[in-house]
Amino acid sequence: MHNTWIVFKKEMARFFKDFRLFFSTVIFPGLLLFIVYNVIGVGLQSFMQGSEDYIASVYTVNYPETIRSAIEIQDPALKITITAIEEDEIVTYRDLVRDQEVDLLMVFEDDFDAKYADVINGVSGAEAPYAKLYYNSTRTESSSVYTQIKAIIDHIEEMATPDLINLNEPVEIYDQATERDIASFVFSSLFPFLILIFISSGVVGLTAESIAGEKERGTLATVLVTPIRRGEYAVGKILALAVEALLSGLSSFIAVLLSFPQLAGLEGGFSLVLSSFKITDYLGILLMIIALVLFVVTLMSIASAFARTVKEASSYSAPIMMLLMVIGVTPLLTQGGAATNALIYLIPIIGPLQALVGIFSFSSSLINILLAFGSTLVYATLLAFVLVKMFNNERVMFKQ
Amino acid sequence: MQEVVISAERLYKSFQLSRKQQKLTGTNLRVIKAVDNLSLQVFSGQIYGLLGPNGAGKTTTLRILATLIKPEQGDAHIAGYSVKTQANKVRETIGFLTSDLKLEDFFTPNYLYDYFSALHGVDPEISKVRKAKLFSRFGIDEFAEVKVANLSTGMRQKVSLVIAIVHDPEIIIFDEPTNGLDVLTAKVVTDFLIDLKEAGKTIIVSTHIFSLVEKICTHVGIIIEGKMIAEGELAIIKDGLTLEDRFFNLYEAYQINKEEQHNA
Numbered sequence: 001m002h003n004t005w006i007v008f009k010k011e012m013a014r015f016f017k018d019f020r021l022f023f024s025t026v027i028f029p030g031l032l033l034f035i036v037y038n039v040i041g042v043g044l045q046s047f048m049q050g051s052e053d054y055i056a057s058v059y060t061v062n063y064p065e066t067i068r069s070a071i072e073i074q075d076p077a078l079k080i081t082i083t084a085i086e087e088d089e090i091v092t093y094r095d096l097v098r099d100q101e102v103d104l105l106m107v108f109e110d111d112f113d114a115k116y117a118d119v120i121n122g123v124s125g126a127e128a129p130y131a132k133l134y135y136n137s138t139r140t141e142s143s144s145v146y147t148q149i150k151a152i153i154d155h156i157e158e159m160a161t162p163d164l165i166n167l168n169e170p171v172e173i174y175d176q177a178t179e180r181d182i183a184s185f186v187f188s189s190l191f192p193f194l195i196l197i198f199i200s201s202g203v204v205g206l207t208a209e210s211i212a213g214e215k216e217r218g219t220l221a222t223v224l225v226t227p228i229r230r231g232e233y234a235v236g237k238i239l240a241l242a243v244e245a246l247l248s249g250l251s252s253f254i255a256v257l258l259s260f261p262q263l264a265g266l267e268g269g270f271s272l273v274l275s276s277f278k279i280t281d282y283l284g285i286l287l288m289i290i291a292l293v294l295f296v297v298t299l300m301s302i303a304s305a306f307a308r309t310v311k312e313a314s315s316y317s318a319p320i321m322m323l324l325m326v327i328g329v330t331p332l333l334t335q336g337g338a339a340t341n342a343l344i345y346l347i348p349i350i351g352p353l354q355a356l357v358g359i360f361s362f363s364s365s366l367i368n369i370l371l372a373f374g375s376t377l378v379y380a381t382l383l384a385f386v387l388v389k390m391f392n393n394e395r396v397m398f399k400q
Numbered sequence: 401m402q403e404v405v406i407s408a409e410r411l412y413k414s415f416q417l418s419r420k421q422q423k424l425t426g427t428n429l430r431v432i433k434a435v436d437n438l439s440l441q442v443f444s445g446q447i448y449g450l451l452g453p454n455g456a457g458k459t460t461t462l463r464i465l466a467t468l469i470k471p472e473q474g475d476a477h478i479a480g481y482s483v484k485t486q487a488n489k490v491r492e493t494i495g496f497l498t499s500d501l502k503l504e505d506f507f508t509p510n511y512l513y514d515y516f517s518a519l520h521g522v523d524p525e526i527s528k529v530r531k532a533k534l535f536s537r538f539g540i541d542e543f544a545e546v547k548v549a550n551l552s553t554g555m556r557q558k559v560s561l562v563i564a565i566v567h568d569p570e571i572i573i574f575d576e577p578t579n580g581l582d583v584l585t586a587k588v589v590t591d592f593l594i595d596l597k598e599a600g601k602t603i604i605v606s607t608h609i610f611s612l613v614e615k616i617c618t619h620v621g622i623i624i625e626g627k628m629i630a631e632g633e634l635a636i637i638k639d640g641l642t643l644e645d646r647f648f649n650l651y652e653a654y655q656i657n658k659e660e661q662h663n664a
Contacts, residue, residue, distance in 0.1 A: 003519060006515065006518045006519060007519075010515050013507075013511070014504070014506055014507075017506075018506055214504075217502055217504075217505075218500050218501055218502035219501075219502050219503060219504045221468065221500060221501050221502075222501040222502060222503065222516075222563075223519070224468065225466055225467070225468060225491055225494075225496045225501065226491060226516060226519040226520055227488050227489075227491040227492040227519070227520060227521070228519050229488065394468065394469040394470060397468075398463075398468065398469060
């Protein structure tokens with residue numbers, strides 16, 4: 001253990017005293033992400049500002065009082081002009097929507113108000129009236145006005161359903177809930193992926209330099225003729241790389257946390273989600289990040305130890321990196337929240353990722369977190385043993 | 401009676417050749433024997449020179465003795481420890497130096513000395529005294545805080561030398577000690593070897609330079625194509641000739657013998 005500490009200290013000295021290395025792995029990626037996201041954010045905002053002055057053209061067949069009053073509460077925030085048309089003009093205006101001349105066409109049933117009132121009053125056999133919205137999803141203005149009107153109609157529909165009745169609830173609250181949902185969704189689907197990618201991209205360069213680089217420059221052999229045990233040396237290297245990868249990943253992650261909410265227009269939602277996390281959630285996130293770091297570091301170290309040069313190590317890590325990215329997007333695909341099957345938490349990488357999804361979507365369980373952490377620790381230990389075997393193998397260490 | 405501190409017993413080591421290497425060396429052999437049934441003995445206090453042409457297996461032999469690679473057959477013992485089964489004990493006992501072992505450019509001689517001293521488990525107080533002595537002996541003191549990257553080749557070699565002996569080993573294994581060094585640095589190295597001999601250390605060096613062997617070695621082993629051709633006290637091996645003449649006699653005899661065996 002004493003020798004592990006000596007190696008760890010030396011690696012740390014190498015990392016922190018070399019400003020270029022520290023800058024390129026810790027400061028630069030975070031700074032770059034922050035700048036890029038903010039530039040995109042400013043661009044997006046000016047784009048949004050431009051469209052804010054836009055007044056959407058909406059045509060309607062029948063304009064029931066229920067809908068009119070709901071829309072008028074929202075006006076002028078809606079920025080629309082509503083023109084009534086006749087039923088026989090539907091086809092013409094549908095084509096205009098298709099040709100992006102008109103933003104939205106609404107078609108309501110003839111006696112919408114009466115039917116709606118029947119449903120509200122619980123008249124037996126009452127049927128809900130229909131409402132049809134025609135929009136063009138390729139046109140931003142059309143999509144945007146569609147979403148707003150749809151939200152209003154949904155709200156009216158919800159009030160018609162007896163167990164959801166809440167007449168005094170203003171529409172704004174409904175919107176805020178949506179923002180929190182979006183933020184929570186971004187957290188649970190995007191952030192596990194980002195965490196994995198930030199960690200891995202830092203690790204690739206660091207392990208290539210630290211192991212293949214030392215091999216290439218002949219400095220590894222100098223250490224191998226001292227009485228240090230290969231296991232002690234490997235563990236010292238792995239721990240140092242893990243700390244470096246953590247710092248590198250953390251810097252990128254902080255950059256995203258600082259700039260992403262503005263970029264996505266989700267400031268409110270993000271702070272809502274962040275303030276909902278308990279200290280145990282943060283601990284869980286930290287545990288899962290440590291698990292991912294240890295696994296990726298040992299995996300990449302093996303690739304690096306196998307390589308003869310830094311260049312070779314980078315080419316070995318490219319397919320591993322791609323594999324990690326594919327695994328990383330799995331939380332994006334499984335939108336139904338964290339996996340429920342406990343066995344999934346035993347799978348390397350996927351286990352910790354799913355546990356992160358669980359924490360971010362407020363559905364974590366301590367058992368799953370511990371399963372993911374424990375199993376990853378076992379896998380990382382096994383990989384570390386492989387690394388020690390490689391350090392002992394002259395063919396791997398001294399092949400020309 | 402002096403005690404045997406380094407002994408190699410029928411060492412055998414082969415390397416596989418890639419197609420590219422086959423082309424380069426002009427053979428169609430898949431495997432070459434780097435060390436072929438080689439035995440040697442070095443007694444306490446000797447400076448033993450392993451002499452041979454390039455590719456004779458000198459470096460491979462020394463790497464086996466230094467536990468960097470393992471023999472396929474045979475074994476070697478350093479101070480009684482087997483290189484195969486007690487590699488760590490061997491590493492504690494020896495100082496190994498070759499131009500293949502490099503120091504990290506980023507660090508200073510001072511830092512590296514302390515690092516390797518710690519890895520060898522040297523008591524910090526002893527280490528401090530020893531460092532001061534060695535640094536002043538080699539003129540490293542004024543460069544102690546200069547990064548290795550900024551040192552001259554000669555100074556780097558001196559630092560490597562000092563770092564190989566941070567633990568004051570009784571046995572020193574030295575692969576091509578003066579290779580690639582200018583005359584001044586080469587002299588520093590040979591003088592140092594003589595110093596070590598006077599301090600009672602046992603040393604084995606590999607080289608293809610006859611004058612170096614004649615100058616510093618007490619014993620010599622001549623190795624050709626992985627085989628030990630002649631071994632013994634330098635004066636006896638020389639048999640009244642210069643070492644160079646004696647070597648070429650032995651080399652010719654070896655080639656004739658080989659051809660006869662091939663024809664038979």
